[in-house]
Amino acid sequence: MIALYILLGLAGIILLIAIADLTQKKNTIRRNFPVMGNIRFLFIALGPAIRQYFIASNRDELPFNRSQRNWIKSSSKKENNYEGFGTDKDLYHPGHIFVNPKMFPFKVSEDHINNEMNDPYFIPCAKVIGKAHNRKHPFRPYSIVNISAMSYGSLSANAHTALNTGASMVGCYHNTGEGGLSPYHQKGADVVFHIGTGYFGCGKTGEDGKRYFDFDTFQKLVLDKYPGKVKAIEIKLSQGAKPGKGGVLPAKKNTKEIAGIRGVTPHTDVLSPTYHTAFSNVREMVDFIEELAEKSGLPVGIKSAVGDLTQWYELADIMKNENKGPDFITVDGGEGGTGAAPPSFADHVALPWVFGFTEIYNVFKEKDLCNDIVFGGSGKLGFPSEVLKAFAMGVDFINIAREAMLSIGCIQAQECHTGHCPTGIATQNKWLQRGLDPALKAIRFGNYINSLRKETLQMTHACGYEHPCQMKMGDIDISCGDNNKVVTLEKTYNYQKSEIPFDSMETFFNCEYLGGLGKESNKLIKKKTA
Numbered sequence: 001m002i003a004l005y006i007l008l009g010l011a012g013i014i015l016l017i018a019i020a021d022l023t024q025k026k027n028t029i030r031r032n033f034p035v036m037g038n039i040r041f042l043f044i045a046l047g048p049a050i051r052q053y054f055i056a057s058n059r060d061e062l063p064f065n066r067s068q069r070n071w072i073k074s075s076s077k078k079e080n081n082y083e084g085f086g087t088d089k090d091l092y093h094p095g096h097i098f099v100n101p102k103m104f105p106f107k108v109s110e111d112h113i114n115n116e117m118n119d120p121y122f123i124p125c126a127k128v129i130g131k132a133h134n135r136k137h138p139f140r141p142y143s144i145v146n147i148s149a150m151s152y153g154s155l156s157a158n159a160h161t162a163l164n165t166g167a168s169m170v171g172c173y174h175n176t177g178e179g180g181l182s183p184y185h186q187k188g189a190d191v192v193f194h195i196g197t198g199y200f201g202c203g204k205t206g207e208d209g210k211r212y213f214d215f216d217t218f219q220k221l222v223l224d225k226y227p228g229k230v231k232a233i234e235i236k237l238s239q240g241a242k243p244g245k246g247g248v249l250p251a252k253k254n255t256k257e258i259a260g261i262r263g264v265t266p267h268t269d270v271l272s273p274t275y276h277t278a279f280s281n282v283r284e285m286v287d288f289i290e291e292l293a294e295k296s297g298l299p300v301g302i303k304s305a306v307g308d309l310t311q312w313y314e315l316a317d318i319m320k321n322e323n324k325g326p327d328f329i330t331v332d333g334g335e336g337g338t339g340a341a342p343p344s345f346a347d348h349v350a351l352p353w354v355f356g357f358t359e360i361y362n363v364f365k366e367k368d369l370c371n372d373i374v375f376g377g378s379g380k381l382g383f384p385s386e387v388l389k390a391f392a393m394g395v396d397f398i399n400i401a402r403e404a405m406l407s408i409g410c411i412q413a414q415e416c417h418t419g420h421c422p423t424g425i426a427t428q429n430k431w432l433q434r435g436l437d438p439a440l441k442a443i444r445f446g447n448y449i450n451s452l453r454k455e456t457l458q459m460t461h462a463c464g465y466e467h468p469c470q471m472k473m474g475d476i477d478i479s480c481g482d483n484n485k486v487v488t489l490e491k492t493y494n495y496q497k498s499e500i501p502f503d504s505m506e507t508f509f510n511c512e513y514l515g516g517l518g519k520e521s522n523k524l525i526k527k528k529t530a
């Protein structure tokens, strides 16, 4: 009898779906093939998950393939992150890089700071940000790998709490992203404050409805809130995933808390425009940078994707002639991530990292300015071989965004733009955030950073060097798919990196401008962790 009722109930549901399909006009397939037409939508929805879990091979997927995700995941859990039986990567594939080891690696003496018994994770930046322009508070990042710009709003409170707490354990800095300095960016880590075109947390809305930078607001909402911990300012000109494209924070996401942090009216649409109001050309930008650095005492840098070089040459001219301008330049690759961007921008606007960085580095190299600028890079660089390649090309620090997310549980569901992130990372949904335990994930993030730095250092030692800044373009080969066409980065990209003055790790450890953990030890050393 019960079975009959169930059958009748199911038949009723199918009948209702059929009537709904036949009478609606929005979808032709459902109208022409009632009930059955819906199965197509089910398959479309399940397709990505089925491909990811059952069909795609270890090296198939983008942005991050399974091998890369697994390496981050096992590193973050301190599980075995080795591979058995040999590589499953096609070493003959064009673009594959080969790091060239020396016959005799760098010998890490027993009393060396990076000896296993001391701190095998310690790799500070080889350059001091702001030193070349005599800023009042120069800054040597404690870690060559740090958290890239992601706003509170784009990522959840729990995600930022996990990242900031983890960063404070291993000495990274945390870039705020353009949404202002939230309480979740203040859990102990150094902060780089990011200024976008909306001037959130550092600006005001004018009578014309546009947003304008305001130093007093910046002082109140940023510098006074986290004294001594805001180490530098990054002005975003553009990001690789959407150069020349602004963004909107919709009214329903603009809660009282978020509005307070950003310094805007709650429950209204908030626009992040495509251009800055503080400057509109290179000359004005340099003047703005100088004024900001003078008033705050902090080093000021820019973040940008790369395309046309005309204005970069103009910037290099001004910097050479006046010894003014950005203390650091972060080059973001076109393959970079975003909370949300139109595919036309993400796929086509701006050069990928390797090409973009090459262009920018050479603009400044022509003027012999490379050692006055600290170069940053972002765009899928959170893996040891990528870090080494970037350093061989001239980078001084790396920023990572999605790799950091993967280390705290992101499953690459690619739902950041919908607000339905199932892992509680890129969402403001309280229920979804509940699943993310910030205390546990902080340790996971810290473990991943430690593994990344340790393996980078081990590869550096294999190349005969003490610090990755000593890597040269000739230390890395790149495959063009034929044995005669495996050439060094130097030949491929046609430049040599400017040599960076380097004394020893010890000197960096004793540097008065060292941020992060300073003289304290890495909090995750020899601790029983997750």
Ligand SMILES: Cc1cc2nc3c(=O)[nH]c(=O)nc-3n(C[C@H](O)[C@H](O)[C@H](O)COP(=O)(O)O)c2cc1C
Pocket: 148, 149, 150, 151, 154, 155, 177, 178, 179, 194, 236, 238, 239, 240, 303, 332, 333, 335, 336, 337, 338, 339, 378, 379, 380, 381, 382, 399, 400, 401, 402, 403, 416, 426
């Ligand atoms: C969820 C999310 C939010 C982001 N928000 C910002 C932002 O506010 N400002 C910015 O300059 N870049 C932003 N980015 C870009 C990252 O900072 C970074 O430049 C880019 O993702 C490349 O790094 P990755 O390959 O390690 O992810 C965001 C990226 C993600 C994934």
